[in-house]
Amino acid sequence: MANLLTTLLSPFDFIFMQQAFLIVFFIAIPTALLSCFLILKGWSLMGDAISHAVLPGIVIAYVLSIPFTIGAFIAGMFCALTTGYLKENSRIKEDTIMGVVFSAMFALGIVMMTKVHSNIHLDHIIFGDPLGASWHDIAEAGAIALIVGALCIIKGKDLLLLIFDHQHAQAIGLPTKVLHYGLLALLSFAIVTALKAVGMILVISMLIAPGATAFMLTRRFQSMMILSVFISIINCFLGVYFSFFIDSAPAPTIILLLTVNFIVVFTYHTIKQRAVVKQTPVSLI
Numbered sequence: 001m002a003n004l005l006t007t008l009l010s011p012f013d014f015i016f017m018q019q020a021f022l023i024v025f026f027i028a029i030p031t032a033l034l035s036c037f038l039i040l041k042g043w044s045l046m047g048d049a050i051s052h053a054v055l056p057g058i059v060i061a062y063v064l065s066i067p068f069t070i071g072a073f074i075a076g077m078f079c080a081l082t083t084g085y086l087k088e089n090s091r092i093k094e095d096t097i098m099g100v101v102f103s104a105m106f107a108l109g110i111v112m113m114t115k116v117h118s119n120i121h122l123d124h125i126i127f128g129d130p131l132g133a134s135w136h137d138i139a140e141a142g143a144i145a146l147i148v149g150a151l152c153i154i155k156g157k158d159l160l161l162l163i164f165d166h167q168h169a170q171a172i173g174l175p176t177k178v179l180h181y182g183l184l185a186l187l188s189f190a191i192v193t194a195l196k197a198v199g200m201i202l203v204i205s206m207l208i209a210p211g212a213t214a215f216m217l218t219r220r221f222q223s224m225m226i227l228s229v230f231i232s233i234i235n236c237f238l239g240v241y242f243s244f245f246i247d248s249a250p251a252p253t254i255i256l257l258l259t260v261n262f263i264v265v266f267t268y269h270t271i272k273q274r275a276v277v278k279q280t281p282v283s284l285i
Contacts, residue, residue: 011244019138020130020197020250024236026141027197027206030148030190032232035211036225037152037183041163045095046080046184047207049102051191051200053079055109059116069140069192076188079105080181128199128251130240137196144193148186152225159183160221198251206232209258216269231261 011017038044057075061068079101086097152159161169162179170176187207194203214227239254246253 011241016131017240017244019133019135020240021237022138023130023133023141023197024240024250024254025233026138026145027190027194028210028232028236029145029229030186031194031203031206032210032228033149033152033225034183034187034190035207035209035232036214036221036228037159037163037211038187038207039211039215040160040221043187044204044208045098046083047187047191048204049083049098050076050079050184050188051195051203051207052102053105054188054192054195054200055106056112057109059109059112063116072192072195073188075105076191077185080184080188084181126199126201127249128195128197128202130197130250133196141193141196144189148190151182151186155179155182156221156225198254202251202255205255205258209255209262210235213258213262213265216265231258235261 012021034047038047054072054075057071057073057078058068059071060075061071064071083094083097083101086092086101087094090097158169158174158179162174162176162183166176169179190207191200191203194206198206210228210232211224213231214224217227218224235257236254239257240250242248242257243250243253
């Protein structure tokens with residue numbers, strides 16, 4: 001029994017595992033909160049676009065010897081602003097514009113990486129590496145989690161009104177453009193932080209799966225946010241924990257667990273809906 005307990009607790013004996021647990025915890029909070037807004041607003045592709053668009057910003061930041069976070073954030077905001085400008089000044093739909101912009105910026109980043117001799121590891125940027133997180137990365141992730149969490153709580157009602165009724169929000173005097181681009185800025189911050197742990201490809205799942213899963217379990221927005229954060233934290237913790245024993249990469253393990261959660265909840269929700277339909281009496285009038 002003592003040997004079993006020692007084995008189960010063995011991941012916590014290593015500093016790099018403790019750091020991995022901490023950074024995924026701080027990343028799980030802002031991504032889960034923002035996933036609720038993205039699901040309701042239909043902005044899932046926006047998260048995908050920004051996560052891919054940060055690559056050239058990272059390369060430029062390396063060339064200029066500035067923190068990668070700054071370059072990635074500027075590139076992400078440039079992608080969001082460009083998408084907004086093209087949408088307002090053309091007849092092309094937003095999803096089409098996002099597909100063109102983010103793929104172009106991602107391709108530009110790859111070309112720049114082949115031309116610039118650097119110690120940037122493309123695999124770590126694409127797939128993430130929570131096991132290599134430093135205390136500085138953890139402190140940065142914690143600060144961004146605090147900022148995003150506080151703003152989502154303070155401005156949550158305004159953002160919710162903006163999502164469901166933009167015209168009404170504008171009519172009652174809410175700064176709709178500030179809220180719109182503020183949400184994009186928070187999204188960029190969260191993505192930039194999550195790059196260190198799950199990478200630019202897998203981060204999109206953390207911005208969709210928790211909110212989508214919670215959406216099927218409740219009809220109240222506050223409950224949706226709480227469930228989303230809970231689902232994200234639990235799966236991030238278990239993903240890192242299980243990866244230690246099965247010798248897998250933590251980030252893909254986290255995403256697989258989030259996907260399994262979504263499938264289970266979707267199956268339960270579907271069965272429950274069908275049961276309700278069968279029990280509903282059919283009126284002949």
